[in-house]
Amino acid sequence: MAKPAARIGLLQAMLLLGALAVVGRAGQLQLVEGAKWRAEAEQSRKERVVLPARRGGIYDRNGDALAVTQEYFEVGVAPNELRSPVRDARTIAKALKLPVARVQRDIATKKWVPYPGPYNGLEVQDLRGLRGVYLDGEYQRHYPAGPLARAVIGGLTADSGRGASGIELALDAELHGAPGEAVVLKDTRGRRYVSPSRLEREPVPGRDIYLTIDAELQEIAERALEDATREFEARGGDIVILDVHTGELLALASRSRDGDRSVTNRATFFTDPFEPGSTAKLFTAGALLTHARVDSTDEVFAENGAWRFPTNSRGAFRTINDVHKIQGNVTLAGAIKYSSNIAMAKFSERLTPTEQFEALRAFGFGSPAGVEFPSEARGELRMPHLWDSYAKASVAMGYAFAVTPVQLAAAYGAIANDGVLLTPTLVREIRDPGGKVLYQHRPEPVRRAVSPAVAARLRAYLQLVVGDGGTAESAQLANYPIAGKTGTALRYDGGRYQDGHYTASFAAIWPADQPQLAMAVKLDDPRGSRYYGGTTAAPMTRAMLQEALASRRSAIDRRQLVGPAEPTETAPAPEPEEPAVSRVVFGLPLQADTAARPGRRPVPNVAGNSLRKAANTLHRRGFRVAVRGSGLVRRTTPVAGDSAGFGAIVTIWAE
């Protein structure tokens, strides 16, 4: 039968054809396209992984940790990989502080045992290198001081671990470090096979920030504020304490409550301006002294505590009242001591609006203080040509303009610092992970606000306030005199001043004769029986200072407190640098012409331009400008071509 043989032959030929097709196709894939497929395989099996860099820590001025990043571990045990289950169980139990019996029971299941922990590096130290024990590390941010100074420190975003607010945001670039990179093998389910991993770049840990904050003083301030808001039934308040010789902010406390909602501590000391009221009388006094419009014997009639101030020529008037009604005439010193609105309004008529405006500008009002913080208010200070006659009197009394608590404290610091205004700062040092100091804060004079002589006079006035009969008598300390000024300003809300609602404040320098600290204490709307600055904020300040003195370690320099009996120890206060190196931050309205959208943009090259032209260029690009030196622009920080956020400060270095 030949037919079947032919059919079998046909079948064989078809199978042979199939086999040839298979070999041909394999040849095409493996020989012709082989290199492509292998590259494809390599690529899909390798993955670049980011090795997270440890974020730098944030510490107080004494090195107490406020925010640290620690590596925490999750421990996993593969029982069948253990070399000696009995001994290893004991090691694991000891390291993880678990009962030995439990670990033995877990291991006996022969299944993967997870111990989620988290355990810190010290705890898992003995488990390193143990076969069958796997450590899965992860960095976690940690705030050891709890809520202390959290408004300043800020926090991280939940997902990216980048700064979201506060110092964490402002100095994120320093803190974050540079993540490393490695190539690892992985399978489709994303499981990584670590052994052939190749390190491309080591992660560089972030830098450590040493704040100017003194944790102890901060705690005292926060507690004082909490007690005071409760005692005086205030809506909220702020406390700012700074070192007058360096501008370093030692304590920043804030509380605010809107309506019945829970208390928050936003950084209102930077962000929320208020009308300072009588605490600002001193600055008008400074202008009067600077321009020599008064001498110590000049007096004005105090109108027995109520004065009809003519607001136009047709006889309209507004009545100015004094709480402390003075009979007869009063000097400028008396006007400060008794906080006479009438006397200040009358004295201010000896100044032009521009002179008054410039005095306030000189003390830093109306422009951001320049603290390393993501958000800061400029306050409010209208241009003098917009002032009417009553506005001039209002400004003299501390109304019609608004300041932030930090601005107020910095201005009082200038009075204490012989008239030189310093940029308040939060950052004392930046160190690399090895501890090398990369940046150290030096006092940054903004400008001379008043001459040393005028500053001395103003300090003398302040001492009167807390002296016998002054409005802040209750602030006085027995051993170390305090010098300060109270303020009780009507609150402006909903378009008008609210009767019976006040902002009570007290701005002070301490000790009066050789000042170290400047303080601004503010209470919003105290509702109790007491609401004057002299009866609320002033005694708070005294209590705080007493506590600070009693504490073992705070930023108070005790050698200076010993007093002039030992002249060798009273190192003269550092001679304030004349503002040859001035730092001016122009706070022009940020309306960028190039891009309406906020976002990162490149810094333009302005080298060789005049300061004015450079500043203009930068403003148009949406940056704020700080100027160092004068003349032609040499360079900028960030350098030209770097990108910076909308509204970031670009420093121009000129020679």
Next chain:
Amino acid sequence: MTAPAVRHPGELRWETRLLAVVTATLVALGIATIYGASSLVRSRGEIIGGSYALTQFTGALVGGILMLIVARIDYRVLRPLAWPLLLASILALVVIILPFTPSFIAPRINGAKRWLRVGPVQFQASEVVRLAVIIWCAMLATKKGEQVREFKKGLMPFLVILGIISGLILLQPNMSMAVLISLLGGIVLFAAGAKIGHFLLLGLGAVIGGLQVIQRAGYRAERLDKFLNGAEGTSQIYQSLVGIGSGRLFGVGFGEGQQKMGYLPYAYSDFIFSAIAEEWGFLGVCLVVTLFGIFVWLGLRIARTAEDAFGRYLAVGLTAMVGVTALMHMAVTLSLMPTTGLTLPFVSFGRSSLVVSLVGVGILISIGRMRGKPGGRLGGSAPGRAATRSPR
């Protein structure tokens, strides 16, 4: 082509011996590859380790012993057993798909009911059915003789039985096996001389019917779609190509393959050829194709020289069972065909498949050994003994 006459049993003994050697080589290659491709895979949370390779090894032992036994039995005893075997197969398939069959008899594994458990032995019923169908087809084709050229009297009975069995397997569901069994039956009929015109007609009907079945099962349509529209980066077939391609000429080395690390599912069974091609390269592909080529060549040689028509058709069916399955498996991994669940005979993980394939080889060897031994042609109850009694 005329078949060389085999004058005495010893004349072409090298064929059956080489067949056994080729088979053993493929089995050994299979066990080694399974170990490499499965040992790092996790199944139900446990690392498989050496357990699959060990299972396969026991299958090889059992199958090898059965092969040796079957090889010594005259294949002609199968002729009267064809109907009982077929009916038992149909019964087994019915038992499996009945919804009320307790799961200790017909467990559901990976969403399909394909396994049958008899006492301690658990096997994939369709693998055994495959063998039974080939034997039955060979028997009926021999019986029909020239009648297979007619449609009604010749082809119809085949169509009915193959239709029933394919339908039952389709219900498991196991489409690729249903198609394969129909194909193998067709090949036996083709060898027996059925009209080519009939095949063309039936082929058309099968394609239409097949497409309808495909459309009713989502995963099949998806597989077909993937085949027709090109493989994507994440798909199984694409990973198979990545593995094969990256093997290049010499392969990445035994055990060094990466695709099994979770990229290519079932690298130890449905895609074992891909694993071999990755680790052994183009040379490995040629080796495997050559081994199967030798197997088919020898099988068809035996078929041509078989002592009787039953032996011839049986040998064709058994050879095709190995050759066609292997070809389809390789074509799938090379993306020459839509994805199916077919394994590579002797090589892929799967004890039922291995044992059945080895038994098939045993029958093939028996057909080869019986050449030149006309003694058993009458089909006695003890053909082996009958053969020894006839010395000529």
